[in-house]
Amino acid sequence: MKTNKDAGSAVRRWWEELREKSYNATVVSRDELSANYAIIRVVVDKAREVFSAGQYTTLGLYGFEFRVPYALPDRKPALPDKLIQRAYSIASASTDTREFEFFLSLYREGQLTPRLFALKPGDRLYVGTRIVGSFKIAQVPPEKQILMIGTGTGAAPFMSFLRSHVHQQTHPRIAFVQGAASLNELAYYAELRFMHRAFEHFRHLPTLTDPRPTWLGHRAWIEDMLKSGTVEREGEIAIDPELTHVYLCGNPVMVENVMAWLIEERGYERHTGRQPGQLFIEEY
Numbered sequence: 001m002k003t004n005k006d007a008g009s010a011v012r013r014w015w016e017e018l019r020e021k022s023y024n025a026t027v028v029s030r031d032e033l034s035a036n037y038a039i040i041r042v043v044v045d046k047a048r049e050v051f052s053a054g055q056y057t058t059l060g061l062y063g064f065e066f067r068v069p070y071a072l073p074d075r076k077p078a079l080p081d082k083l084i085q086r087a088y089s090i091a092s093a094s095t096d097t098r099e100f101e102f103f104l105s106l107y108r109e110g111q112l113t114p115r116l117f118a119l120k121p122g123d124r125l126y127v128g129t130r131i132v133g134s135f136k137i138a139q140v141p142p143e144k145q146i147l148m149i150g151t152g153t154g155a156a157p158f159m160s161f162l163r164s165h166v167h168q169q170t171h172p173r174i175a176f177v178q179g180a181a182s183l184n185e186l187a188y189y190a191e192l193r194f195m196h197r198a199f200e201h202f203r204h205l206p207t208l209t210d211p212r213p214t215w216l217g218h219r220a221w222i223e224d225m226l227k228s229g230t231v232e233r234e235g236e237i238a239i240d241p242e243l244t245h246v247y248l249c250g251n252p253v254m255v256e257n258v259m260a261w262l263i264e265e266r267g268y269e270r271h272t273g274r275q276p277g278q279l280f281i282e283e284y
């Protein structure tokens, strides 16, 4: 007679077979910035091709994997044997082809992120075999300046670019305006402050919307920092389509507002597959 215990072990064996069939990477580390943000590093079984900083790949887990206990039930339940896959920007340097870093934001009712947030070092997952995307920051002509504007996990593609190229001094000026709610969610703060001090051509302008009283930096919305001239003054960068290419990534409201201001007030044109421009946008 089959018992519940037999049925349980058959299910576990089935899960193990699916994991072995599809998973091709192992979690190396996981840093929790807050309940909603985490940085994970993974090692892939087979090296990928060298990519261009700003590109993305997919991460995947099966529907039977556990969700973090503080998540809510899936808004749209995932089938147990479905490999749930989503796109994630790579935050590590473009020459690192075995180990990749991702900066993740938790959607409590989402299908994949509550499962990604439950991963621990040593756990297996799927990482896409292709690295794709047209948000390639290194394609800016060397004589131009680069203004990168990112909020939350929108910092990831910019970290990949800085980690790959800031030391090469390829462009006369690079500025990164980074927005977050609080200091613990302002990812890579120590690394970016180090770059700001070490490289004269790089300026880091962080701003927090909900800081502790001890925060001495900016507390403004990025839109207001642009309008008031703070970005141009402190970033030592011209917001002029003839001189500077702008890259935007992150909160959709910020992206929409900043894009409108750049186009209407500064004459920027959005870069598309059909028409070249000086304004590049990655929408999550």
Ligand SMILES: Cc1cc2nc3c(=O)[nH]c(=O)nc-3n(C[C@H](O)[C@H](O)[C@H](O)COP(=O)(O)OP(=O)(O)OC[C@H]3O[C@@H](n4cnc5c(N)ncnc54)[C@H](O)[C@@H]3O)c2cc1C
Binding pocket: 056, 075, 086, 087, 088, 089, 090, 102, 103, 104, 105, 106, 107, 108, 109, 110, 111, 112, 113, 114, 133, 153, 156, 282, 283, 284
């Ligand atoms: C090119 C690209 C790069 C990306 N890079 C990153 C990255 O670096 N880091 C990152 O974290 N994400 C990134 N994303 C987003 C990522 O692909 C997923 O969409 C995201 O992680 C949600 O996946 P999920 O399966 O948890 O949620 P899903 O099940 O896909 O549900 C997400 C959608 O459902 C809605 N939703 C679900 N729960 C909530 C909630 N609690 N509140 C509000 N709306 C909700 C929203 O409309 C949301 O878009 C990127 C996307 C693209 C296209």
